[in-house]
Amino acid sequence: DQVFHIVPETFQQVQHLQHLCSTLLLDLWKPQLPEDIRTGEDLHIRVPAPLVQKMKDSLDHHMISYKVLIPDLQKLVDQSMPKERRSHRQVPEGYIYTQYHPMEEIYQWMTQIQKNNSELVTQHHLGKTIENREMYYLQISQPSDKTKKIIWMDCGIHAREWISPAFCQWFVKEILQNYKSDPKISRFLQNLDLYVLPVLNIDGYIYSWEKDRLWRKNRSPHMNGTCYGTDLNRNFNSSWGTVGVSYNCSSETFCGSGPESEPETRAVAQFIERKKSDILCYLTIHSYGQYILTPYGSTTKPPSNSEELMHVAEKAAAALMGKHGTSYKVGSTSLILYSNSGSSRDWAHMIGIPFSYTFELRDNGTHGFVLPVDQIQPTCEETM
Amino acid sequence: DIDDVGHKYYLELELEDVLDKDSTVNCTAEVLYHLGNKNIAPDVQFTLEGEPKNTDEADNIFYNRIKNLEKELVAENIPDSHGNVPPEMEPIRLLAWVASGYVIWQNSTENTKLQLAQIKHVKQVKRSDEYLEFDYMILLHDTVSQEIIPWQMTVLWHPQHGVQVTQDSRQPKHASG
Numbered sequence: 001d002q003v004f005h006i007v008p009e010t011f012q013q014v015q016h017l018q019h020l021c022s023t024l025l026l027d028l029w030k031p032q033l034p035e036d037i038r039t040g041e042d043l044h045i046r047v048p049a050p051l052v053q054k055m056k057d058s059l060d061h062h063m064i065s066y067k068v069l070i071p072d073l074q075k076l077v078d079q080s081m082p083k084e085r086r087s088h089r090q091v092p093e094g095y096i097y098t099q100y101h102p103m104e105e106i107y108q109w110m111t112q113i114q115k116n117n118s119e120l121v122t123q124h125h126l127g128k129t130i131e132n133r134e135m136y137y138l139q140i141s142q143p144s145d146k147t148k149k150i151i152w153m154d155c156g157i158h159a160r161e162w163i164s165p166a167f168c169q170w171f172v173k174e175i176l177q178n179y180k181s182d183p184k185i186s187r188f189l190q191n192l193d194l195y196v197l198p199v200l201n202i203d204g205y206i207y208s209w210e211k212d213r214l215w216r217k218n219r220s221p222h223m224n225g226t227c228y229g230t231d232l233n234r235n236f237n238s239s240w241g242t243v244g245v246s247y248n249c250s251s252e253t254f255c256g257s258g259p260e261s262e263p264e265t266r267a268v269a270q271f272i273e274r275k276k277s278d279i280l281c282y283l284t285i286h287s288y289g290q291y292i293l294t295p296y297g298s299t300t301k302p303p304s305n306s307e308e309l310m311h312v313a314e315k316a317a318a319a320l321m322g323k324h325g326t327s328y329k330v331g332s333t334s335l336i337l338y339s340n341s342g343s344s345r346d347w348a349h350m351i352g353i354p355f356s357y358t359f360e361l362r363d364n365g366t367h368g369f370v371l372p373v374d375q376i377q378p379t380c381e382e383t384m
Numbered sequence: 385d386i387d388d389v390g391h392k393y394y395l396e397l398e399l400e401d402v403l404d405k406d407s408t409v410n411c412t413a414e415v416l417y418h419l420g421n422k423n424i425a426p427d428v429q430f431t432l433e434g435e436p437k438n439t440d441e442a443d444n445i446f447y448n449r450i451k452n453l454e455k456e457l458v459a460e461n462i463p464d465s466h467g468n469v470p471p472e473m474e475p476i477r478l479l480a481w482v483a484s485g486y487v488i489w490q491n492s493t494e495n496t497k498l499q500l501a502q503i504k505h506v507k508q509v510k511r512s513d514e515y516l517e518f519d520y521m522i523l524l525h526d527t528v529s530q531e532i533i534p535w536q537m538t539v540l541w542h543p544q545h546g547v548q549v550t551q552d553s554r555q556p557k558h559a560s561g
Contacts, residue, residue: 099468213465
């Protein structure tokens with residue numbers, strides 16, 4: 001694309017330029033509107049690359065002199081971008097999964113992923129956040145005549161746990177890149193549908209990029225806007241408000257004004273409730289600590305299928321360790337971590353989803369929430 | 385359980401050098417958490433089996449680099465949001481880690497699990513004596529409450545005399561800016 005600088009000399013030239021703008025649908029940078037084009041005044045027009053020659057011919061034909069202000073707009077745009085983010089912004093083929101991405105890019109990524117894998121992936125609307133942002137999940141589903149059971153995975157319920165959304169994106173990429181060639185994945189998809197919510201707490205995530213890297217909660221206002229945020233993982237209707245929570249908005253574990261008081265919680269809960277008879281497994285991804293946590297956090301009483309839950313989790317931890325030697329602890333939240341009520345994992349199990357797990361990804365506290373980018377790949381590989 | 389006194393833990397640990405994973409030292413320790421009074425730090429006794437690696441050379445290089453700075457060192461957000469630490473800031477980060485260990489020890493109970501989350505701000509304070517002094521504003525993360533606690537600490541260091549925290553104070557939640 002090029003940007004032209006023209007100073008019309010006569011009214012006829014003005015008319016012709018206005019005509020060109022409307023017929024070629026050119027992007028007028030200065031002035032704002034065609035009707036404001038005047039003789040003797042600067043005109044800056046962006047001309048898309050395929051129309052550049054046509055534009056030049058037309059100007060020459062009407063004896064309108066011009067200068068090319070910007071001969072290569074894309075180059076200028078690329079140069080003005082911070083180095084690492086440049087040409088990889090738009091396309092998942094060039095999408096860098098070993099970097100953390102802001103929400104804007106994740107939205108674009110979802111659209112592209114669906115576009116590039118439309119035989120398998122559909123993007124669906126789940127609800128809206130408190131700040132009115134759209135929540136979407138990706139459904140990875142191989143066309144088949146049988147109804148399949150569902151595995152649900154959500155990431156980013158806590159804003160500062162950046163490795164979590166990074167993992168969800170990685171997961172989707174791995175599945176889509178390998179489902180044809182990897183027999184395990186291919187068998188998986190024959191029998192199961194995967195539902196992935198890359199960022200649950202969108203407002204919080206954005207806030208952690210723009211204002212406070214260590215923000216955890218959502219961004220719902222309380223006390224007349226003097227205090228913000230409910231801990232979404234204390235807001236579910238599972239023994240809500242009983243243990244490991246605060247009723248004070250200024251706390252990081254504020255459980256909200258009531259169970260499912262937050263739109264983000266409701267959006268997820270309503271969907272899962274509707275589909276619960278088909279959902280086999282509920283996974284929620286957090287950091288840090290390196291744990292695979294089973295229900296419950298709200299009580300030490302074991303869930304009905306506790307043995308099976310533990311068995312599967314132990315196998316998962318062993319497989320994970322096999323990749324890079326990272327050790328994960330496995331067990332019930334209330335026994336190995338701390339007590340907490342209102343968690344999504346507890347709630348999912350309580351409404352009947354048999355396998356419900358919280359993953360706490362790397363690391364052990366050395367970097368904590370601010371996991372360096374060079375650990376994104378190994379973390380995702382082992383978790384996969 | 386020690387009646388009327390508190391809870392004592394007997395630990396066997398392996399210490400690993402952060403900068404050299406192959407360099408390890410075994411350690412045994414006893415930690416006593418005092419009953420009731422939350423304002424007393426737990427008692428810690430420990431024995432190292434062997435010695436940690438000698439770091440004189442790296443210490444002296446860092447020491448001389450800072451001593452020879454024209455302007456006092458100032459830095460923010462270590463690591464940055466993406467977990468990056470510029471190589472020349474690594475020793476500053478490691479120093480904060482050690483110093484925060486002291487702060488964490490002094491403020492730990494059986495119901496806390498504190499970690500250094502980030503250095504918000506660090507400023508070198510010029511001294512006329514041989515010590516290096518840094519004024520840190522750090523963020524501690526408590527896994528149990530999930531709170532982020534800003535903490536100010538003044539740290540002295542010298543290659544031969546080690547680390548000292550001469551002053552530290554918990555800050556109100558929004559003090560970190």
